[in-house]
Amino acid sequence: MLEIQQLTGGYGTVPVLKNVSFTVPDGTITGLIGLNGAGKSTTIKHIIGLLHPLKGTITVAGHTLQADAQAYRQALAYVPETPVLYPELTLKEHLELTIMAYDLDEKAAWARAHDMLRRFRLDNKLDWFPDNFSKGMKQKVMIVAAFMTDAQLFIIDEPFTGLDPLAVHDLLALVQAKKAAGASVLMSTHILATAQQYADQFVLLKDGQVRADGTLAQLKQEFGLADASLDDIYLAMTAEGSR
Amino acid sequence: MKRLWRQRLKQHAKGQFKYLQLVFNDHFVLVLVILLGALLYGYSQVVKTLTASWWLAPAMALVFSVLLALGRLATLTEPADATFLLPKSAEFSQYLFKARRYSLLLPCVVLIFATIAALPLLPVLKLSVLTAALPLGVALLLFKDSDLWLQLLAFYPQRVPRWCRRELLLGVAFLALWAGFWWHPAIALAAALVIDLSLRWRLGDLLAAAELMWVPLIAAESRRMGRIYRFYNLFTDVPGLGGGVKRRRYLDGLAKLVPRGLPHTWQWLFVRGFLRRTEFFGLYLRLVVIGALVIALVDQWWLVALLAALFTYMIGFQLLPLYQVYDEIVLTYLYPLPQPQKPQAFKHLLAVLLVIAAVVLAGGAVVSGHFLAAAGALAAGLIVAVLVAWWYLPIRLAKLAAR
Structure with missing residues (x-):
């Protein structure tokens, strides 16, 4: 469960985010939607602790970064939009490192990892340097590393660009399995059709503020568009400012 | 073109200053001072024990020739120049002349210091410090001047004869310096004067109507900057020069x-x-x-x-x-x-x-x-x-x- 309350923050002292509040309950998938520059990545950076809030609190599974950084980080897994891997580690060593850093049970973690590696057709590349892989393959490595952990919150930044359709399908299966197991998932994306299909609720960011949030039905009501798709709502939201 | 050079030089100086500040941090300067002191002390000890041997003159000639070879033509060109300045190829020689003069600066300082360092060795070679030092220094500077002209001419190769290369110049300089240390540095000075003056006299001919070779020019400059950055990289982190990874x-x-x-x-x-x-x-x-x-x-x-x-x-x-x-x-x-x-x-x-x-x-x-x-x-x-x-x-x- 992720809870963000009155988050104001950004780079330096100029706030990009203004009073952002939303919740990702256990066992749900939330889509984080907004134009480029709306504050999606900034929000994610605050959650994972790369940026420090000027105001407001962020709670992951009951922990804050200030009170108990280790427990907070233990509860969180993140798949970045641009995969960055250790140039000097093999694929196998990346997973070993993850097991060490999160203090996972080696056998169970490897069983999960092997299953995912087979799905992503990476199981024959364990001794390779993933830094030389293509973007999609690197992203798969990051997905495997993130989904190996016992995190309660998964943050996935724009997962659908760079992955082949088969991998997108497999990733969504992984996400749904985690959801079924009670974890919460926050997914930022521009692929609205997929988001509409898989996410339980949405947070619409605009100019660093939450313009609307809730289920698709709630959003339809909010924007007064009865049979709208997420796409229509998105266009309606972006048109608001230009009027 | 002259304005472009001034602007490039300012940019370059700023960048280099930033790196030099990082290279010569307080601790490293301390180490350098100690090392330099130890080196000078060792050198003075060696000089005391030196007696005139046959190998001293050629050895000194070799050391000075190596010092002459240091110092490349710094053109400060960038890869985009080959596209953006292509229509200005003819005027670009003005820029390169400025660059050549700038490139002369650092090697001259090095050569003057080397000449000063060699002063105690002159009496060992039975040369008078008074009459030998000046011709030696001037000869070195003239050789460097010729060397940088040749480096510049290498980018205008059409009318330059094939044998007219800096390797040949360095070879001649070595022989002239050897003779200079053997008999008198005035010999080296005479050789350097002849080469430099004849090169400058023919310069107009060699450059007239010659086309600038942009690709080698830019490749040479990027090699030169690469060497400098690799050196800086020993001391600090140069962006984009992270070095690679080997599986080992x-x-x-x-x-x-x-x-x-x-x-x-x-x-x-x-x-x-x-x-x-x-x-x-x-x-x-x-x-x-x-x-x-x-x-x-x-x-x-x-x-x-x-x-x-x-x-x-x-x-x-x-x-x-x-x-x-x-x-x-x-x-x-x-x-x-x-x-x-x-x-x-x-x-x-x-x-x-x-x-x-x-x-x-x-x-x-x-x-x-x-x-x-x-x-x-x-x-x-x-x-x-x-x-x-x-x-x-x-x-x-x-x-x-x-x-």
């Missing part, structure tokens, strides 16, 4: 010495970074081997100890950037690891590597049979290792954290 499977045994498990996570990572990133392991090996060789060649025990301390310090200093190589990898921020694990792991690795280095350096003195010197080197190296890991490293890390 044969070192996996060493990497496996660190046990797995949560408390060893950072150590496990650092040891792999050290062994597989080319900029650390290669440098470490080179410095240890060079240091051991230098120590094996030196007799005085105090100099051996000083060198061991110096090399241990330098190795430690070169390893410090390893601490930051993971700063750009977001995963390392996410790991639920206790904060102090990273600095502790790094200190551990640094201490182990420096102790190994100190032992190998002392081994250099053992090989040459100086056991007292070896003990001194070991003690000095170990003291520096401890100082770097327990005293200097925390200060550096605190500085980093404050940024």
Whole structure:
């Protein structure tokens, strides 16, 4: 469960985010939607602790970064939009490192990892340097590393660009399995059709503020568009400012 | 074109100044001063014992020829110039003349200092310092002037005869300097004057209607800057010159010495970074081997100890950037690891590597049979290792954290 309350923050002292509040309950998938520059990545950076809030609190599974950084980080897994891997580690060593850093049970973690590696057709590349892989393959490595952990919150930044359709399908299966197991998932994306299909609720960011949030039905009501798709709502939201 | 040159030079100076500031940080300057002092002292000792031998003149000629060869034409061109300035090819020679004059500056300073350093050797060659020093200095400057003209002409090759190259010039300079040290430097001066004047006299002809070769020009400049940046990279982090990664499977045994498990996570990572990133392991090996060789060649025990301390310090200093190589990898921020694990792991690795280095350096003195010197080197190296890991490293890390 992720809870963000009155988050104001950004780079330096100029706030990009203004009073952002939303919740990702256990066992749900939330889509984080907004134009480029709306504050999606900034929000994610605050959650994972790369940026420090000027105001407001962020709670992951009951922990804050200030009170108990280790427990907070233990509860969180993140798949970045641009995969960055250790140039000097093999694929196998990346997973070993993850097991060490999160203090996972080696056998169970490897069983999960092997299953995912087979799905992503990476199981024959364990001794390779993933830094030389293509973007999609690197992203798969990051997905495997993130989904190996016992995190309660998964943050996935724009997962659908760079992955082949088969991998997108497999990733969504992984996400749904985690959801079924009670974890919460926050997914930022521009692929609205997929988001509409898989996410339980949405947070619409605009100019660093939450313009609307809730289920698709709630959003339809909010924007007064009865049979709208997420796409229509998105266009309606972006048109608001230009009027 | 002249304005373009001025602007480029300003830009270049600013960039270089930034790097030089990082290279010559306070500690490194201290080490350099000590090293320079030791070098000058050693040189003065050597000069005292020198007697006139047949090899002295050619050896000095060789040293000066090598110094002459240093200093390339700095054109400060950028890859985009070949596209954007192509229509201005004819006027671009004005820019290059300015660049040539600028390139003359640093080599001239070096050559003048070298001439001054050679003064005590002139009496050994039975030359009068009064009459020999000036012709020698001027000859060197004239040779360098010709050399830079030739380097410039290499980018306008159409009308320049094939034999007209800087390798030939350097060969002639070597012979002229040899003759100069043998009889009198006035000979070298005469040769340099003839070459430089005839080159300048023919210059108009050679350059007229010749086309500038942009591609070699820019390739040469990027090679030159690459060399400079690689040098800076020994001291600080040059963006885009991170160095590569090699698998080095044969070192996996060493990497496996660190046990797995949560408390060893950072150590496990650092040891792999050290062994597989080319900029650390290669440098470490080179410095240890060079240091051991230098120590094996030196007799005085105090100099051996000083060198061991110096090399241990330098190795430690070169390893410090390893601490930051993971700063750009977001995963390392996410790991639920206790904060102090990273600095502790790094200190551990640094201490182990420096102790190994100190032992190998002392081994250099053992090989040459100086056991007292070896003990001194070991003690000095170990003291520096401890100082770097327990005293200097925390200060550096605190500085980093404050940024």
